[in-house]
Amino acid sequence: MILPVIMAGGSGSRLWPLSRQLFPKQFLTLTGEHSMLQTTALRLSGIEHQAPVVICNEEHRFSVAEQFRANNIKNSGIILEPVGRNTAPAIALAALNAVKGGEDPLLLVLAADHVIKDEAAFCASVEKAAAHAASGKLVTFGIVPTAPETGYGYIKRGDTVTANNGAESGFVVNEFVEKPDLATAEKYLASGEFYWNSGMFLFKASSYLAELKSHSPDIYAACEKAMAEIHPDQDFIRVDKEAFEACPDDSVDYAVMEKTSSAVVVPMDCGWSDVGSWSALWDIEDKDSDGNVFKGDVLSTNSKNTYVNAQEKLVAIVGLDDVVVVETKDAILVAKKSQVQDVKTIVNQLKAEERPEFQIHREVYRPWGKYDSVDNGERFQVKRITVKPGAKLSVQMHHHRAEHWIVVSGTALVQNGDKEILLTENQSTYIPIGVVHALENPGKLDLELIEVQSGSYLGEDDIVRFEDRYGRVK
Amino acid sequence: MILPVIMAGGSGSRLWPLSRQLFPKQFLTLTGEHSMLQTTALRLSGIEHQAPVVICNEEHRFSVAEQFRANNIKNSGIILEPVGRNTAPAIALAALNAVKGGEDPLLLVLAADHVIKDEAAFCASVEKAAAHAASGKLVTFGIVPTAPETGYGYIKRGDTVTANNGAESGFVVNEFVEKPDLATAEKYLASGEFYWNSGMFLFKASSYLAELKSHSPDIYAACEKAMAEIHPDQDFIRVDKEAFEACPDDSVDYAVMEKTSSAVVVPMDCGWSDVGSWSALWDIEDKDSDGNVFKGDVLSTNSKNTYVNAQEKLVAIVGLDDVVVVETKDAILVAKKSQVQDVKTIVNQLKAEERPEFQIHREVYRPWGKYDSVDNGERFQVKRITVKPGAKLSVQMHHHRAEHWIVVSGTALVQNGDKEILLTENQSTYIPIGVVHALENPGKLDLELIEVQSGSYLGEDDIVRFEDRYGRVK
Structure with a gap:
């Protein structure tokens, strides 16, 4: 059985201003109607597979969960990296998690932010690779090049490899090659022996772990320690922060694929792009x-x-x-x-100047919905707040601002001090400074309200949380 | 005595999206800290002159008035053109208005949307021109060209003209030339005998009227009729709409300057640009x-x-x-x-599609201040409203929308149905559909409030005005 492992850890800046540190490329809808992450999951429909595992940074967890929820896509867990440590440790966490119940699935390792135009070709390559992976090989997918690209690494193929079932669709990996110059890339393209290194893999969890243990024992040990005691929190799988922080930072290519003698490259000709710019x-x-x-x-x-x-x-x-x-x-x-x-x-430059345009969009996603800062002045700020059906913001209080809420769509259940009130379209309430309050959408449609904040300090950090259903109270 | 006549009738689209039909170039602050209109008035400080008369389109009247008020610049009237009829009729209105009390000032006709870098040179040329104008000549200012511009018309100078006081700073106008091609423009520049046609003039009101009557009697007659019964309204001078609409559309160059034998060109070398793009x-x-x-x-x-x-x-x-x-x-x-x-x-294209981006900015100026539409959704709209000290919006009512007002800065005197209430920062009120209301700033500082409109129709035209101090109730 195939267990897809979607690596959604990127925080790329190359598609700024659409991608931001807290809303990177994998969450963007660039082509079609779904985000890149959603598309990565939906593309698996042609393959028999378990619900995918996602690996992402702690700070992106609600975005990942929401993108799965919004499209009714199942997942079998979201592994949270407390810090980024590159792909070798990330895959190790997924592999250790996969084998902990005694199973040993084939891990289909995918990036959450690649475009693949020909999904049938993608599925066909995965099927061919499965025979090799089942035979204990570590398969890397090599993209059949269509241009002398200088922005990708290349894989040089060697002899044909025969899988245990007799299939001959893979090749020995002769060499991983760094990004070439144009003349070299043209030679590679002409030779027919080179593929683009896609960063997609298929192998048994146990095969990966054995090779990792053999070639990069530090990474293996750190990840084993990090997974020894995991902290479940809704769908999130939280690993031990200290142990994972101590893990070396390395890519799966360097840590495993270039060192193992079990590497096999299976070609894939599927209209692939990593959309790197x-x-x-x-x-x-x-x-x-x-x-x-x-x-x-x-x-x-x-x-x-x-x-x-x-x-x-x-x-x-x-x-x-x-x-x-x-x-x-x-x-x-x-x-x-x-x-x-x-x-x-x-x-x-934006990062050096600590400007928000580097980190967040004006519209910010939260586990309960989103808000958009539509206007602000010297002592006020106006936000449009959207609360999903059934969702509730934390019970909270502010030291420096009062808030006016005007419902413009849907129904709000408001706790305002000791009172609980129900507001519908065109109704409003006022929350003075220091009064404990909460906002909930008890309805079946989105709740939209306009919040006018007034006060001497309007930063997001003026918030005292008393209760939070999304685990944000320490 | 010199009476400046500032022609602020332009509605140019060449500086879109900063210029809009209802907020054209002359109101923009493009260089320095004042708008082009304000700069045109302030530049006159080196010349002994009466407070200027402004001629503008009816729909720009509040912007003109506000730009003078904001800088404490005096004017001696704002003549409103019901429709645009080009420069010859516009100047005729100003000239007829100037002579109606029996005076006969020198009219210094200026465009409100030109840049002049060397104000001293500008003033010196005006002074030289005054001698010729006082002698009954119609002076056009010729800009000393600095490049072979193909975007301007040119004036070819002839013999030197001596004014009654003996001054020799003007030349006979030999020819007005349309925009040349580059080769011709280069010849003009090399010859030293050509000037750019600036559209600035100096002449006695009576001289202009006499020449207009002689060479374009239809325009003269229409303008005389339009000015026969003027309708004063605050600083505004409203001419007869029907009479003015019947006036031929023509420029002062075609209607007068190319036909008169009294034309004199006085050079001006002052870092001039019409900022046409x-x-x-x-x-x-x-x-x-x-x-x-x-x-x-x-x-x-x-x-x-x-x-x-x-x-x-x-x-x-x-x-x-x-x-x-x-x-x-x-x-x-x-x-x-x-x-x-x-x-x-x-x-x-925007105009053909009747899109608002052609006509107005998101921030719209009103005689009482301004509003900015900061957010809108299916059944709501959020505006930030700024009311100037002492100003008052019309007493009004809406059929299709309710309004929430939250004061974020300053003080509001609110009429809400039968009640009159005073709101300060962080206070709010609610105005249901159909309730007569008014908003006034009784204070000394700007009043800012956030208005949340809610209803099925939110167009600006859902307004019934009962009383208005800016003459907007018919």
């Missing part, structure tokens, strides 16, 4: 006759080869060629398409 | 060492010769060359600098 996204999108890709409210005259993503407002472009324009509620990027890799320079 | 604005601004002009919250890496105007949000640019980026609360323009003239294509 805005120009990579432009590459894979359908274009109009001028080579343009427009998302949202865009007016254009005399422009070509341009990517525009308008999230919120009208974007009008005139005479552009090879430009990327990305508009969000609080930040706009305009970049020459050939220089989009320098977006990281901007992001690093 | 975003690239013209880039031209006149101070640039950094890479040729960039940045306004507002801008981060840049590896960009040059680029103009960025960020009004509201962070704009980050990467690798741009010769690009214009203008960001406003509801629309963003990104244009190749060499193609900014095609902004009009975008504006025409």
Whole structure:
């Protein structure tokens, strides 16, 4: 049986301003109607598999849970990394978790933020790989290259490998090669012996753990210790923080795949992209006759080869060629398409200046719903708050701000000091400074309300939580 | 005595999205700290003059009045054009108004939306021109060209003209020339005999009226009729709508200056620009060492010769060359600098689709202050309303919406049905559908409040006005 392991640990900055530290690429809906994480899970429908395990950073846990919930996608656990330690330890946690009940599934290790256009080809490759993995091999999927890409690592194949069932769809891995220069990449492409290193794998949990123990015993030991006593919290699997922090940081390629003698590469020709930049996204999108890709409210005259993503407002472009324009509620990027890799320079600057545009969007997701800061002034702030049906914000109090709540849609059950009141559309309440309050949506539809905060300090950290159903009270 | 006549009738679209139909170029603060209209008035400080008369479109009257009030600039009347009929009729209205008390001032006709960097040179030219105007001549100011511009009309000078006082600073106008091609413009520049046609004039009111009557009697007759019975309303001078609508549409150049034998051109070398496009604005601004002009919250890496105007949000640019980026609360323009003239294509499309981004900003000015639509949803809208000290909104009622008002700054005197209440910061009131209400700022500081509208129809036209101190009740 295949157990998909979705690695959703990325916090990439290359798709800023759409991706943010607390809402990275895997949560974005870039193509189609689902996020990359959702698409990664839904793509498995052609393969017989158990509900996937997700590995993500602690700070992304509610986003992962919500994206599964929103599409009724089952998961068999969300493993939370207290810190990022790269892919080798992440997969080790999933493998240790998988074998703890005495089972030994085939782990299909997938990144949560890749695009795959041909899902049937993806499933066919996984099926071929399964024979090798069942034979004890560690399969890495090699993407059949379609261009001399200099942004990917390559895998050189060797002789054909025959699986225990007689299948011959894999090759010995001759060599893992770092990102090449263009001339070398052209040679690789022409030779037919090289594949792009996709970062997708298939192996038995026990095979991976044995090879890890053999080639990177420190990682194995640290992860075993971290998983010795896990702390269940809803669907979340919390590992021991101290033990995991002590684990070396290493990729599965370096820690295992380049050292093992059991590596097999199985080709995959499926319209794959890791969408590592805005120009990579432009590459894979359908274009109009001028080579343009427009998302949202865009007016254009005399422009070509341009990517525009308008999230919120009208974007009008005139005479552009090879430009990327990305508009969000609080930040706009305009970049020459050939220089989009320098977006990281901007992001690093924002980070150095501790600006919020690096970390969060104006609209912030919470386990109970979301809020959007629509206006603010010297001593006030206006938020639109959306509470999901059945959800409840923590019972809380503020030292420095009073709040006015006006319900504009749905029904709110409000605790305001000693009173409990039910508010419907067009009704309001006032919560003075220091009064304990709570907000709940008892209905079947989203509750939307406008909150006007008033006070001398309006930071998110002016909150004393008394009770929280999402485990946010220490 | 000189009476400045400031023509503020433009509704140009070439600086969209900063300029809008209801907030055109003359009201924008593009350079320095004052709007172009304010700067036009303030620049007169070096000239002995009466308080200026302003001519503008009816729909811009409150913006004009407010821009004078805000800087304590006096005016001697704001003439309202019911429709635009070009410059010849506009100046005729000002001239007829000027002579109606038996006086005959020198009219210094100025556009409200030009940039002049050297104010001393401007004043010196006006002084020189005054001698010719006093002698009965119609002076047009010719800008000493600094480049072979193809976007301006030119004036060819002839022999020197001597004024009655012996001054020799003017020339006979040999010819008015339409916008030339580049080769011709280069010849004009080299010859030293051509000036840019600035659209600024100096003449006695009676001289202009006599020449207009002689060369364009239809315009004269229509304007005389329109001014026969004027309707004073505060500082506003309202002319007869029907009579003025019947007036031919013509420029002062065609209607008078090209036909009169009294035309004199006085050179002006003053760093002048009509700022007719975003690239013209880039031209006149101070640039950094890479040729960039940045306004507002801008981060840049590896960009040059680029103009960025960020009004509201962070704009980050990467690798741009010769690009214009203008960001406003509801629309963003990104244009190749060499193609900014095609902004009009975008504006025409917005106009054809009746989109608000053509007509108004998200923040809208009113005689009592302003409002900004900060958020809206299916059955609600949130506005931030700012009321000036002493100002009062009309006594009004809505058929389709209820309103919540929360004061976040200052003091509000509220009429809510039969009650009159005083609200200060952090206090609120609720106005049900159909209840007559009014809002007034009785204090000395701006009043700011958050209005949450709730209802099935939220258009600005759901308003029944009972009383209005700004003359908006018919």
